[in-house]
Amino acid sequence: MKILSIHADFIEFEAKKEAFKGAEKGIEKGKHRIEECLVIFTAVEKSDESNIKGVLDRYIVEVEKIADQVSAEKIVVYPYAHLSSDLASPVVAEQFLKDAQKELERKFIVDRAPFGWYKSFNISCKGHPLSELSRQFGAEEKSLGLKKEFKDESFVLSDAKLSKEEKIKLTAAYYVGVAIKELFPKADVGSAGFYQDQSYIDIGGVTVKQDDLKRIEKQIQKLTSPTVKETSIKEISLSKVDSELQKDIAKDLGKKSSAYSIGKLQVVPLFNDPFVTSSSIKALKLLNIASAYWKNNQSNKQLTRIYCIAFSSEKEMENYLKKQEEAHNRSHLKIGKEQGLFVVSDLVGSGLPLLAPKGALIRSEIIKFLWQLHQDKGYQQVVIPHIAKDLLYKKSGHWEKFGDELFHVKGRHENFVLKPMNCPHHIQIYTAFSYSYRDLPVRFFEPSTVYRDEKPGQLTGLSRVRSITQDDGHIFCRISQIAQEVKTITGIILSFYKTLGMDKDYWVSLSVRGDDHSLYLGSEDVWKIAESSLEKVAKENKLPFKKIKGEAAFYGPKLDFIFKDALEREWQLATVQLDFNLPERFELSYMNEQGKKERPVMIHRAISGSLERFMSVLIEHFAGKFPAWLSPVQVKVLTISDKHLDFSLDVVAKMRKKGIRVELDDRVETMGKKVREAQMEHVNYILTIGDKEVEKNTVAVRTRDGETTFDVPVDKFITEILDEINERKL
Numbered sequence: 001m002k003i004l005s006i007h008a009d010f011i012e013f014e015a016k017k018e019a020f021k022g023a024e025k026g027i028e029k030g031k032h033r034i035e036e037c038l039v040i041f042t043a044v045e046k047s048d049e050s051n052i053k054g055v056l057d058r059y060i061v062e063v064e065k066i067a068d069q070v071s072a073e074k075i076v077v078y079p080y081a082h083l084s085s086d087l088a089s090p091v092v093a094e095q096f097l098k099d100a101q102k103e104l105e106r107k108f109i110v111d112r113a114p115f116g117w118y119k120s121f122n123i124s125c126k127g128h129p130l131s132e133l134s135r136q137f138g139a140e141e142k143s144l145g146l147k148k149e150f151k152d153e154s155f156v157l158s159d160a161k162l163s164k165e166e167k168i169k170l171t172a173a174y175y176v177g178v179a180i181k182e183l184f185p186k187a188d189v190g191s192a193g194f195y196q197d198q199s200y201i202d203i204g205g206v207t208v209k210q211d212d213l214k215r216i217e218k219q220i221q222k223l224t225s226p227t228v229k230e231t232s233i234k235e236i237s238l239s240k241v242d243s244e245l246q247k248d249i250a251k252d253l254g255k256k257s258s259a260y261s262i263g264k265l266q267v268v269p270l271f272n273d274p275f276v277t278s279s280s281i282k283a284l285k286l287l288n289i290a291s292a293y294w295k296n297n298q299s300n301k302q303l304t305r306i307y308c309i310a311f312s313s314e315k316e317m318e319n320y321l322k323k324q325e326e327a328h329n330r331s332h333l334k335i336g337k338e339q340g341l342f343v344v345s346d347l348v349g350s351g352l353p354l355l356a357p358k359g360a361l362i363r364s365e366i367i368k369f370l371w372q373l374h375q376d377k378g379y380q381q382v383v384i385p386h387i388a389k390d391l392l393y394k395k396s397g398h399w400e401k402f403g404d405e406l407f408h409v410k411g412r413h414e415n416f417v418l419k420p421m422n423c424p425h426h427i428q429i430y431t432a433f434s435y436s437y438r439d440l441p442v443r444f445f446e447p448s449t450v451y452r453d454e455k456p457g458q459l460t461g462l463s464r465v466r467s468i469t470q471d472d473g474h475i476f477c478r479i480s481q482i483a484q485e486v487k488t489i490t491g492i493i494l495s496f497y498k499t500l501g502m503d504k505d506y507w508v509s510l511s512v513r514g515d516d517h518s519l520y521l522g523s524e525d526v527w528k529i530a531e532s533s534l535e536k537v538a539k540e541n542k543l544p545f546k547k548i549k550g551e552a553a554f555y556g557p558k559l560d561f562i563f564k565d566a567l568e569r570e571w572q573l574a575t576v577q578l579d580f581n582l583p584e585r586f587e588l589s590y591m592n593e594q595g596k597k598e599r600p601v602m603i604h605r606a607i608s609g610s611l612e613r614f615m616s617v618l619i620e621h622f623a624g625k626f627p628a629w630l631s632p633v634q635v636k637v638l639t640i641s642d643k644h645l646d647f648s649l650d651v652v653a654k655m656r657k658k659g660i661r662v663e664l665d666d667r668v669e670t671m672g673k674k675v676r677e678a679q680m681e682h683v684n685y686i687l688t689i690g691d692k693e694v695e696k697n698t699v700a701v702r703t704r705d706g707e708t709t710f711d712v713p714v715d716k717f718i719t720e721i722l723d724e725i726n727e728r729k730l
């Protein structure tokens with residue numbers, strides 16, 4: 001692998017002509033210009049093919065390192081054959097570049113120049129010492145070392161029990177094999193398996209190209225149609241298997257292997273009971289082609305790996321493809337920039353995002369809502385500074401726990417540490433007062449920022465930061481009060497996520513002790529009560545929970561809430577953690593009924609987790625189309641001409657008075673253009689005002705999805721949108 005990186009003011013490129021027949025298809029023609037970016041000229045070499053996954057890992061690490069050195073947020077992956085005289089095969093190289101793009105998109109805004117085309121380009125290099133760097137590398141030494149021996153990897157029979165969805169995908173992969181065998185009689189079918197949410201099958205003996213995929217798909221449809229009986233799946237005796245590759249698999253799997261016939265194909269799968277009937281596959285799509293070596297050994301023959309996806313309904317397929325596309329368009333980095341939600345400044349530093357007015361608005365609405373959920377449940381707000389003497393953290397144990405991640409602040413007279421946690425500060429407030437059992441539980445609420453010196457290479461947008469605002473809360477209570485407190489917190493968590501539409505599909509992890517109880521702090525009795533209280537609350541609230549043994553912290557059991565966003569990605573966000581340790585370390589107490597000191601239990605709880613990461617989840621969950629209560633701009637008023645300005649100003653003023661976030665667009669532009677731009681900004685309602693509206697004291701209301709209602713009285717619109725905002729409707 002050879003790369004040349006240029007930190008550029010801009011790059012402009014244009015695909016001119018296909019360099020060879022296998023050039024990338026479906027590319028965007030015309031000039032592309034990307035400003036302020038890091039361009040990675042990339043040549044994938046023959047020697048990379050033996051461990052392409054290892055090389056990809058290394059490539060990502062190198063690019064991230066360079067991007068971090070020059071603080072780049074945009075990457076342009078640029079195939080550049082001239083860097084090497086020993087290039088990898090085009091199929092491998094093209095797939096590599098696509099995979100690299102996907103991988104880098106987790107952290108950066110990424111563009112990619114087309115593969116296999118003659119391109120003109122124009123680049124302006126920044127000219128600082130790090131703006132031009134070149135690298136040459138293979139996979140990590142460790143994995144290279146393994147590969148150098150060119151050893152076969154044996155097939156093993158998996159003991160995983162496949163779900164119905166998995167069986168559908170795997171069956172589909174084998175039907176890809178059957179179809180290819182019909183279209184290319186010389187083809188050899190190898191093993192099939194899973195990669196992320198897709199399945200794949202390896203094909204030898206023939207060359208299958210991206211262009212063939214449509215034809216193969218059509219053939220599969222024919223084969224799996226319910227009227228075709230001869231391609232159904234039957235278990236057969238191993239002795240009937242005649243393909244060399246399948247025989248090889250059977251040899252590796254040993255006695256436990258079983259064989260099946262699917263049409264003319266006989267296969268030995270790597271899973272038990274792996275098939276569904278062909279009629280269960282209602283939708284199938286071939287996605288990609290890559291290369292693989294038989295038994296992952298580069299001295300063996302090279303195979304074509306074909307990735308596919310399959311479902312039991314067309315609807316599921318539609319959803320899947322839509323989600324794939326959405327994931328690309330929803331990145332919080334992309335939307336954050338488009339909508340001006342947050343910025344990262346070189347002078348402030350990476351991992352220290354700055355919320356611009358629109359981002360700050362979203363955050364303050366979240367905090368307002370969180371407080372609203374707490375204020376009638378006995379919580380009190382507290383406010384703490386962001387630094388403390390190191391003694392505080394030595395006493396709390398965080399000095400040791402966070403070690404190198406602590407930021408040290410040198411003062412003129414004393415030295416301090418930027419707080420890595422809020423709990424020790426809150427504890428100091430508790431200890432400053434004396435409490436009796438009647439005062440308990442004492443509940444503090446405060447979203448406050450903690451600081452941890454994370455590795456620069458891992459920082460990204462709002463999701464990995466050095467300044468982490470926990471929506472923190474601490475409860476000091478009696479052991480007998482644990483169950484009620486946890487119940488209240490659970491109620492808060494569920495109503496918060498319900499309001500955001502994220503409560504449809506979540507689960508809860510209940511972390512309890514492992515078998516060796518000597519590893520945990522606190523008495524057996526207290527632990528029993530604590531664990532059973534959490535479990536009781538989980539059961540009473542019908543939470544979909546899994547009890548996970550050995551996952552509890554040494555100082556107490558916990559409940560973690562894992563929610564799915566609109567793209568069905570799981571996020572561990574809310575948490576309720578019992579703590580017997582900190583009350584002990586800080587010798588916390590309250591007076592019991594007998595006038596004797598007793599130790600309270602501490603509960604740490606967070607509803608959104610960290611506000612930064614939570615905002616990144618929200619931005620992607622809503623794809624920037626926030627519900628009205630969270631929207632930075634809820635209404636945009638558009639004037640048709642200057643005659644309507646006075647009336648429009650009145651309407652705007654009226655709404656502002658009610659607290660509605662409204663903007664006026666009185667530019668002399670066509671209505672079409674103004675509407676389009678307002679739609680791009682994802683404002684919730686677009687109001688247009690012309691002669692008729694002025695005359696009748698109404699507005700024409702257009703939703704951001706394009707639904708329009710005419711003649712809406714101004715007051716009626718205001719009442720309705722206020723309802724929507726105040727009820728936090730989705």
Ligand SMILES: [Zn+2]
Nearest residue numbers: 422423474604
């Ligand atoms: Zn805490």
